[in-house]
Amino acid sequence: MSATSTQVRLASYPVGEPQDSDFEFVTIELPEVGDGQVLLRTVYLSLDPYMRGRMSTAKSYAAPLRIGDVVLGGTVCEVVESRSPKRAAGDLVLAFTGWQTHAVVDARQTQRIDPSAPISTALGVLGMPGFTAYAGLLEIGKPKAGETVVVAAAAGPVGSAVGQIAKIKGARAVGIAGGPEKCRVLTEELGFDVAVDHRSPTFVTDLAAATPDGIDVYFENVGGPVFDAVVRRLNRFARIPVCGLVADYNATEQPTGIDQRPGFMRRVLTLSLTVRGFIQDEFVPTHHHDFRREMGEWVRDGSVRYREDVVEGLEQAPAAFRGLLRGQNLGKLLVQVGELPAPAIDSAGARARP
Numbered sequence: 001m002s003a004t005s006t007q008v009r010l011a012s013y014p015v016g017e018p019q020d021s022d023f024e025f026v027t028i029e030l031p032e033v034g035d036g037q038v039l040l041r042t043v044y045l046s047l048d049p050y051m052r053g054r055m056s057t058a059k060s061y062a063a064p065l066r067i068g069d070v071v072l073g074g075t076v077c078e079v080v081e082s083r084s085p086k087r088a089a090g091d092l093v094l095a096f097t098g099w100q101t102h103a104v105v106d107a108r109q110t111q112r113i114d115p116s117a118p119i120s121t122a123l124g125v126l127g128m129p130g131f132t133a134y135a136g137l138l139e140i141g142k143p144k145a146g147e148t149v150v151v152a153a154a155a156g157p158v159g160s161a162v163g164q165i166a167k168i169k170g171a172r173a174v175g176i177a178g179g180p181e182k183c184r185v186l187t188e189e190l191g192f193d194v195a196v197d198h199r200s201p202t203f204v205t206d207l208a209a210a211t212p213d214g215i216d217v218y219f220e221n222v223g224g225p226v227f228d229a230v231v232r233r234l235n236r237f238a239r240i241p242v243c244g245l246v247a248d249y250n251a252t253e254q255p256t257g258i259d260q261r262p263g264f265m266r267r268v269l270t271l272s273l274t275v276r277g278f279i280q281d282e283f284v285p286t287h288h289h290d291f292r293r294e295m296g297e298w299v300r301d302g303s304v305r306y307r308e309d310v311v312e313g314l315e316q317a318p319a320a321f322r323g324l325l326r327g328q329n330l331g332k333l334l335v336q337v338g339e340l341p342a343p344a345i346d347s348a349g350a351r352a353r354p
């Protein structure tokens, strides 16, 4: 069987915010499925902030995309055709096929997904973002009962899991998010103790009021002015897992104004702070097994809840990705690229109709 794929390729390296012209839509004929390979149909595509770094040639922990490459990304796919004993037509798998409707890949590059959970969760709370929260918070943040844990981008998949895991460990969870609706979701739906709006003109004083005993763990997702405000509230021996700096991903120039570095380094010294960056795959060998077991239980028993923000159609991917970096998503941002397979459970937990 031969198939076509509609692909979104990188047409140019974005300068600042990615524009539609930085992407090119192309439809190609796929090769025949070879021995050991599968033909996949994309159901969900994950959109994640790290993709912005791959659209740049600046030195980073991973090689950039080349012009003309299909934009990379995690996907949940249905196997359409298999020439591997590992997979059968109809299997639902986690893959890394990126921004395209179909792909032919080696079956070993796919992982079967848990059919008892909504399939979208393999890209969110039970996937890479949930794992990032789990490993970064527990291994570096080490929250203790009674401590105050603060996380920014708190309504997103990483931040919302960080706050809820902090609660499970007996800590007080303070979420920082953009706008009143995200803050409402944090306290009313996701169990954070307090939420603070970083877009409010009173953010700095609101953060101080929300952290009367200071901050013991700051899970850093954003950088920028949020970081500057948090630093002033840190306690002695505070831990800072540095997970992401999304406020700067579209930056085209250095920040101006007072240099915050001397003040921060003085605090690192005098407060005995631990600042530790990480890329989640460092912890896969040591923590992924426990993550699957514990996070699976927490999601099943409702102690960790999640939000998903699903846009429909691959053609929406560039605009949705732009929105992610502006904070327009509420929860894990996914593109539903193709129809849900009949027996699958969708992102709302409902079984799809045939």
Ligand SMILES: NC(=O)c1ccc[n+]([C@@H]2O[C@H](COP(=O)([O-])OP(=O)(O)OC[C@H]3O[C@@H](n4cnc5c(N)ncnc54)[C@H](OP(=O)(O)O)[C@@H]3O)[C@@H](O)[C@H]2O)c1
Pocket: 048, 049, 050, 128, 129, 132, 152, 153, 154, 155, 156, 157, 158, 159, 176, 177, 178, 179, 182, 198, 221, 222, 224, 226, 242, 243, 244, 245, 246, 247, 248, 278, 279, 280, 281, 324, 325, 326, 327, 328, 329, 331, 332, 333
């Ligand atoms: N180290 C790793 O291995 C690893 C793995 C996964 C993710 N990450 C990082 O973790 C962070 C969160 O990822 P995610 O997938 O959960 O993303 P996300 O929260 O769904 O999306 C990013 C959020 O960042 C916030 N934001 C954007 N610009 C901001 C600014 N100037 N100031 C403050 N907040 C801003 C927005 O939320 P608001 O509306 O609330 O501002 C936006 O919704 C990102 O930095 C990402 O790169 C790192």
